Amino acid sequence: MAPKTGFAVIGGTETRVDGLEKVTGRTRFADDLSFPNMLYGRFLRSPHAHARIRKIDVSRAAAMPGVHCVLTGRDFPIPFGPLPISEDEYVLAFDKVTYVGEPVVAIAAIDEATADAACRAVVVDYEELDAYMTLEEALEQRGEPIHTEHRFGNIHKAVSLEFGDVAQGFAEAEYFREDVFFYQGNTHMPIEEHSCTGVPEGIDRVTLYSSTQNPHYGHRLIAKALQLPGSRVRVVATPAGGGFGGKCDTFSHEFAACRMALRTGRPVKFTLNREEVFYTHRGRHPVLMWSKIGFRRNGRITGMHFRSFLDGGAYGSLGVATTYYTGALQPCSYRIPYYKFEGTRLTTNKPVCGPKRGHGAPQPRAMIEVQMDKAAVDLGIDPAQLRLVNAIEPYSKTINHFRVTSCGLKECIEKVVEVSGFNDKWGRLPHGKGIGFAISAYLSGAGTTQYPSNGPHSEVVVKVGRFGEVQCLTGSTDIGQGSMTVHASIVAEVLGLHASDVMVINGDTATTPIDLGSYSSRVTFMSGNAALEAARRMRDQIAAVVAATFGIPADCTEFREHKVFNAVNPGQSMAWEDACALAESKLGALSSTGNYTPPDLDGPYKGGAVGPSPAYSYTALAVQVDVDPETGMIDVEKVWCAHDIGFPINQTLVIGQVEGGIYMGLSEALFEEMDYRKSRLEAPSMLDYKTITVNEMPEIETHLICTHDPEGPFGAKEVGQGPLLPAIPALLNAVYDAVGVRIDEVPCTPDKVLFAMERKADGRGGRIGPTAFPEHATTARAVRAPRPAEWENGNEGRMN
Amino acid sequence: MKQMALALRVNGEEKPVLVSPSRTLLEVLREDLNLTGTKHGCELGECGACTVLVDGKPMLSCLLPAAQVEGAEITTIEALGGPSTPHPLQLEWARLGAAQCGYCTPGFVMSAKALLDSNPEPTREDIKAAIAGNLCRCTGYHKIVEAIENFARQRKADQAIDRSIDTTATAVRAVALEARG
Known part of the structure; x- marks a missing residue:
């Protein structure tokens, strides 16, 4: 309850503005919408992981009563992708299928059962090809590559970046750690299945209502793939029933619903079933990693060489960015004087991987935090102290040229050590019980747009009416994180109102201005800043009019308690409603705009645009576990977390993100995996894809560290993704502390724990994990970037 | 398929519906009665999003044929x-x-x-x-x-x-x- 210093709304615990609609079941999610004369769309999906399509015969399906539209790949000849450098995807399989579950034919009919029956009447003649189901198979590439247009066959993207000469850093080392680690893929599993309806409007316009995180990018891609002017497409994001990155891409059902609506002149709805959601995926990449870190005896890192292989699934999605992210944030948490990163993303015949909460950062974070734990044991330094010795400092440049401003990493570490009693517990708890420690850093919004654009990343309009009603128009989408409440709170604070007085209209490409979307933890920072600017401009307009009647300068007014006060003579005030009516009578329609464009922070090298952010959040976290030596079962007893939030706009929302992020991290660490039997998912259901339920959820103690970021709205930074990251390695480190075995894999399941314990008892070392890393020369052109000046002058990155 | 006439009692109101025998209570609530407060996350009884009360007991409406709850008192989120x-x-x-x-x-x-x-x-x-x-x-x-x-x-x-x-x-x-x- 500490924050809220001098603010009326900001820093408080006000109930979210959409809270009562949600708890009463009145929120209208995508599948809750229906339209007169609506048709229902279904897909025929590929039964093969890799096959050429010889022929598709839809004649019987098209002739069935109740069927109104049948589309195949030929109806969508334009390839697309969320990143212009990676446009390798078609709405419906074009001449090949590349994973089980890939949409091949789309059918719209009077109901789902008719559409499904019509799908079964389609005859597809496939010529099966050898499938690439693992990283190794994809690398070896014995037959036809999955995408013949890719220059390096199954290698989708390769990156090689070196900052300074890492050999020089290693020459200064007195101790090395070289490790291999595997992080299995997993998926978002939002409780709401993807759903959308395309609605024809006028003669040649279409409106798409969809559970999407990114309506603006969807707008651009739908116009492109359907070969329509952007002015003919409108995308309305319905409140998303969970996103976690899984509703960032624009999906086949969204394109198909639009095309079918225009083709038939009727609304067309697609709602995926749960199995389809699992195959639609775009979740966490499986990543195999190798890392070598050089240390001095005192624990200082002298250099790091990090390599990753990402198993990308069948298409590019946002995988180029993911590849960079597996190497981007290591130097953002630790002062690494020399750094080399090589990352390679491979195409495989599996559902497409993409962005999931933490986007490419959880895998390397898990690996290096376990590696730091091992180094601490070897060096005889306690794990928290080892992190303090290397922690990045406020106002510094990372070795890969990221600008760090506010940074509470040290405070976070010290807080968690204090409240968890880490120093008294680590290495001292009885056998079976253990405590583990980890830290992380994350972006408050990506500094670069997904397609080239010089426009603002966020635009907000504030409107005020004659009766004092306030509307905040933003293109951002509320996926549960509470962005509507953040916008309402910011506008209310500036205008002296309650958050509930501000109506937020959001996520509609026709009525709200552009916002890039709810991804990369960008909304509070970027759209929040735009809202702040728009609200201040609105306040200034009203202040000028009221001040004139008070006979004072405009900056001598104060907006609070639903009134405009004369700051010179606080006895004089005007009710908010009267002030609005007066301003409108003098100025006409009252509206204001605010915009946010992040500063140009790109590093001076190719690839230097992935990772820079206007601010970074920091987290430290400890996990205490009880491991049953008989069964290998892990009971997580308690989690302590300190998060550098900058400043919380709303404490309830921030704590909610911390708890939700830790939940998702622990669930990945313990259970979740996209496991395949041949080419099919082992468990495309919510029972078999095990997640944490209320029964396994540990107590969480959260502490917010306020570093008041100079560029964040009211000092705020991100919280949606950061706290997930350290939960995973902290759990692995706690298991080691409890039973002395290293599980160098995620998830850390009981069978692995037991097997490692058996191996340890047999004297074969208590470790489970990959033993080899593919010695495959990178296809990337090696980029050697200079170290930033802040490092060359012996300042270890400090900017002052 | 042959349709069945059912007299359901939902949130204290009589709701006559004409549905196929395989239609679930979830489908009837959401699609026939437009009570969209009850959600679906799997339609396989795995996630609990479709929970409603049948004679006061929590039931998964996605697994329940509507015909089976004729005469029972059905309570959805809209009633609260x-x-x-x-x-x-x-x-x-x-x-x-x-x-x-x-x-x-x-x-x-x-x-x-x-x-x-x-x-x-x-x-x-x-x-x-x-x-x-x-x-x-x-x-x-x-x-x-x-x-x-x-x-x-x-x-x-x-x-x-x-x-x-x-x-x-x-x-x-x-x-x-x-x-x-």
């Missing part, structure tokens, strides 16, 4: 209260931020309602057992448990106040009668 008339449990749920995306919320609220109707003073373990079949991906469950606990505690305190008001009123009445006597 609207945004301007929320049930005190819903008010507490919103206040604590126990609903983030809010998609699983109606199912959770109905599971909690069934518990609180049959067990006025549930322990934390009782609460966990009652909602263990409901999945949430946003909150980490703590605020949900807390909302149910807070509501039960508050209701008990309110009832104690009600009882003391009753006792006071009886005493005052006795004194008044005596004075008159």
